[in-house]
Amino acid sequence: MFYEPRLRNHGLSHDPLKALVAPRPIGWISTMAANGSINLAPYSFFNLVGDRPPIAMFSSDGQKDSLRNAEETGEFVCNIVTTEFTAAMNASSAPFPHGVNEFEKAGLAMEPSCLVKPPRVKGIAAALECKVTSIQPLAGADGNLGPYIMVLGEAVGVYVDEKILKDGRVDAAHLPLLARLGYMDYSSVERVFSLERPTVG
Numbered sequence: 001m002f003y004e005p006r007l008r009n010h011g012l013s014h015d016p017l018k019a020l021v022a023p024r025p026i027g028w029i030s031t032m033a034a035n036g037s038i039n040l041a042p043y044s045f046f047n048l049v050g051d052r053p054p055i056a057m058f059s060s061d062g063q064k065d066s067l068r069n070a071e072e073t074g075e076f077v078c079n080i081v082t083t084e085f086t087a088a089m090n091a092s093s094a095p096f097p098h099g100v101n102e103f104e105k106a107g108l109a110m111e112p113s114c115l116v117k118p119p120r121v122k123g124i125a126a127a128l129e130c131k132v133t134s135i136q137p138l139a140g141a142d143g144n145l146g147p148y149i150m151v152l153g154e155a156v157g158v159y160v161d162e163k164i165l166k167d168g169r170v171d172a173a174h175l176p177l178l179a180r181l182g183y184m185d186y187s188s189v190e191r192v193f194s195l196e197r198p199t200v201g
């Protein structure tokens, strides 16, 4: 089959696009508003898009609290989600009003970040402390804007729980990272293998 997403001519009950570009990591984004209120919400339109300097992004379907706070205070923290936090991550995605602290709603404790004001989730395996570098409304090929607004930030600090390290490396085989598939599906990293890059000549 072939379809054009704009025309929604896939003939299926759901657009398969997000199930195809998968798994997508989940950035569990903590932010602080100008008034000091704290926010936490998951974003799977999330990734690290460069490493020199390290730039992370999340993309908001319209004006949500994480975007608003990142705009107001110029900082966000990407908490890296492992399976033990699945239920709390999901709970924090409920559409609470602005100013409600999802840490409290999801039964989570806050731990201070090192270089930015938004706290990280206590007990998290890792967290990127980011300073906003640009906020980009996303236009299509016709130049027209859709609802999505991408927030990019430099990871000026990286918190790593030393328990996830083995022999100086992240122990990927024992770190059940949670990822988003399509529909209501999720996956966790369960099989890890290595591959050497090819050389030429």
Ligand SMILES: Cc1cc2nc3c(=O)[nH]c(=O)nc-3n(C[C@H](O)[C@H](O)[C@H](O)COP(=O)(O)O)c2cc1C
Binding pocket: 026, 039, 040, 041, 042, 043, 044, 045, 046, 059, 060, 061, 062, 064, 065, 066, 067, 089, 090, 092, 093, 094, 095, 096, 180
């Ligand atoms: C796993 C997961 C991934 C999500 N990814 C996104 C996303 O990439 N962009 C988005 O706008 N909403 C996403 N959502 C929905 C937001 O988490 C939800 O709208 C939340 O209430 C936003 O909170 P905020 O207004 O406090 O930022 C996701 C929800 C879940 C459970």
